[in-house]
Amino acid sequence: MKKKTKVVISIASFICVLAAFFSLSGKKESKMELSIQKATLGSIENTVAATGTIEPIKTVDVGTQVSGTISKILVDYNSVVKKGQLLAVLDKTVLQSSLKFQ
Secondary structure: OOHHHHHHHHHHHHHHHHHHHHHHHOOOOOOOOOOOOOOOOOOOOOOOOOOOOOOOOOOOOOOOOOOOOEEEEOOOOOOOOOOOOOOEEEOHHHHHHHHHOO
């Protein structure tokens, strides 16, 4: 090779090594800061503000084999219920009075 080509390759290599050194040395790792405090008893408060309509995840039609007036509803709208759980209580006065006349 010619002397001029060797000089150009040497300078280019030196510039690449300097560029790599400066690009890698610029990244510094952040130090982790620890704080030690005594545990205290207190309350945690969290507020959520939202707008919109609440929709149920799943809708189920509930039917009955007897008709009558409901005296108590034991669950709320969109409540999680289990199989066999009592959902409502019928008013027994009308049913008992019709039973007496039979």
